[in-house]
Amino acid sequence: MDFSLSDTERETRNWVRTFVQREIMPLEPLALRRERNHQPGLTSEEMAELRHKARQSGFWGVQTPEEYGGMALSAVMTALIEAELGRSFIPFRFGGYADNILFHANDEQKAEYLLPTIEGDRVSCFAVTEPGAGSDATAIRTTARRDGSDWIINGEKTFITGGNEADFTMVFAITDADKGVNGGVTCFLADRDMGWKSEYIDTMGEWGPAALIFDEVRVPERNVLGEVGQGFALAMQWIGRGRYLLPARAIGACERLIEMAMEHARNRVTFGEPIAERQAIQWMVADSATELEALRWLVLSAAWQVDQGLDSRQAQSMAKLYGGVRANEIVDRMLQIHGGMGYTRELPIERWYRELRLLRIYEGTDEIQRRTISRNLLKGHVSIRGLLG
Numbered sequence: 001m002d003f004s005l006s007d008t009e010r011e012t013r014n015w016v017r018t019f020v021q022r023e024i025m026p027l028e029p030l031a032l033r034r035e036r037n038h039q040p041g042l043t044s045e046e047m048a049e050l051r052h053k054a055r056q057s058g059f060w061g062v063q064t065p066e067e068y069g070g071m072a073l074s075a076v077m078t079a080l081i082e083a084e085l086g087r088s089f090i091p092f093r094f095g096g097y098a099d100n101i102l103f104h105a106n107d108e109q110k111a112e113y114l115l116p117t118i119e120g121d122r123v124s125c126f127a128v129t130e131p132g133a134g135s136d137a138t139a140i141r142t143t144a145r146r147d148g149s150d151w152i153i154n155g156e157k158t159f160i161t162g163g164n165e166a167d168f169t170m171v172f173a174i175t176d177a178d179k180g181v182n183g184g185v186t187c188f189l190a191d192r193d194m195g196w197k198s199e200y201i202d203t204m205g206e207w208g209p210a211a212l213i214f215d216e217v218r219v220p221e222r223n224v225l226g227e228v229g230q231g232f233a234l235a236m237q238w239i240g241r242g243r244y245l246l247p248a249r250a251i252g253a254c255e256r257l258i259e260m261a262m263e264h265a266r267n268r269v270t271f272g273e274p275i276a277e278r279q280a281i282q283w284m285v286a287d288s289a290t291e292l293e294a295l296r297w298l299v300l301s302a303a304w305q306v307d308q309g310l311d312s313r314q315a316q317s318m319a320k321l322y323g324g325v326r327a328n329e330i331v332d333r334m335l336q337i338h339g340g341m342g343y344t345r346e347l348p349i350e351r352w353y354r355e356l357r358l359l360r361i362y363e364g365t366d367e368i369q370r371r372t373i374s375r376n377l378l379k380g381h382v383s384i385r386g387l388l389g
């Protein structure tokens with residue numbers, strides 16, 4: 001069994017590590033100051049500037065196929081990259097990205113939506129969740145009815161990431177109530193200027209998702225993504241595109257948090273000794289480092305299974321569940337080691353504390369991951385002996 005990285009993987013990982021250290025981390029104090037004043041940490045122009053810098057070094061479209069100018073990197077490499085990016089709380093993502101389901105677009109739609117999204121000229125959002133349909137996406141109520149050669153969409157979506165910034169959405173609506181999710185849901189590419197509205201939702205994180213309101217929004221037939229009635233499968237494909245990527249980012253956050261806490265523990269003296277000499281502190285470091293190591297291998301194993309073309313759903317759910325729960329415990333312990341300073345907004349720890357909480361909720365809550373994991377086992381789809389059998 002070989003757990004080592006290839007030379008190319010190491011070089012690519014190190015390039016991203018250096019990029020994060022040189023280009024992103026120096027912006028952190030500024031971002032924290034702005035966020036304390038209720039402004040975005042970095043403006044969209046500053047983010048675009050960072051993406052541009054990376055592109056000049058050939059870093060563009062991490063998982064995007066080469067025919068679209070991307071790097072088409074493996075899932076393992078992408079997980080390693082996400083972990084490096086996660087070392088900063090600044091939510092940077094390399095450019096050249098487009099949602100996986102947009103690659104199902106026809107040629108006309110590719111020219112209008114996919115290519116400009118990859119180029120960064122258009123911004124998409126993915127809209128399934130509704131006030132009455134979150135974990136149970138089969139309960140969506142948004143409708144689309146035919147009107148001549150158009151569709152008229154009515155309904156409300158909620159918690160849509162990027163919904164305030166997007167100029168088009170991939171929105172999922174019921175087109176055949178009798179069939180429901182079995183052939184009665186369709187995905188539409190709906191431009192903001194076709195009439196949908198977004199409303200900012202204030203959350204405990206630093207960026208807010210949006211509610212999207214569709215009130216008689218007219219969308220032409222040519223904007224159906226994929227086939228009429230086949231939208232639910234597209235939604236599931238989007239959600240399943242890489243569950244391992246969310247906990248991959250948490251790896252980087254946990255590494256940085258533990259490093260910060262160790263540094264603090266070596267320097268902070270109480271009762272005549274650095275707190276690093278106290279067993280209470282050492283155990284928090286030991287438990288966190290052990291859990292981080294376990295998380296690292298859960299994520300990389302899930303990514304490796306994706307690369308091998310195996311059914312990785314169980315591994316991805318386990319990585320997402322473990323990552324969400326453990327990262328939240330780790331950030332809590334590292335905040336504790338920092339004492340009062342950990343609770344301030346001078347340091348990014350409380351920010352990570354708020355941000356990492358989301359990992360237990362979106363793209364499948366802890367409870368939904370547990371449901372998936374236990375069902376797969378109880379129904380005999382997977383073995384308790386895991387990948388090795």
Ligand SMILES: Cc1cc2nc3c(=O)[nH]c(=O)nc-3n(C[C@H](O)[C@H](O)[C@H](O)COP(=O)(O)OP(=O)(O)OC[C@H]3O[C@@H](n4cnc5c(N)ncnc54)[C@H](O)[C@@H]3O)c2cc1C
Nearest residue numbers: 126127128129134135159160161209362363364365367368
């Ligand atoms: C910041 C943020 C960004 C998001 N971005 C997007 C986005 O871009 N696009 C999008 O479509 N959605 C998005 N979501 C929605 C997200 O996926 C849902 O919030 C999530 O799936 C949970 O749904 P819910 O909030 O309706 O909770 P509910 O489904 O109402 O669940 C409430 C509680 O009940 C538990 N529960 C539910 N069913 C079961 C069960 N069968 N057994 C045991 N427990 C259960 C849940 O785990 C949870 O603890 C986002 C959410 C947030 C907070």
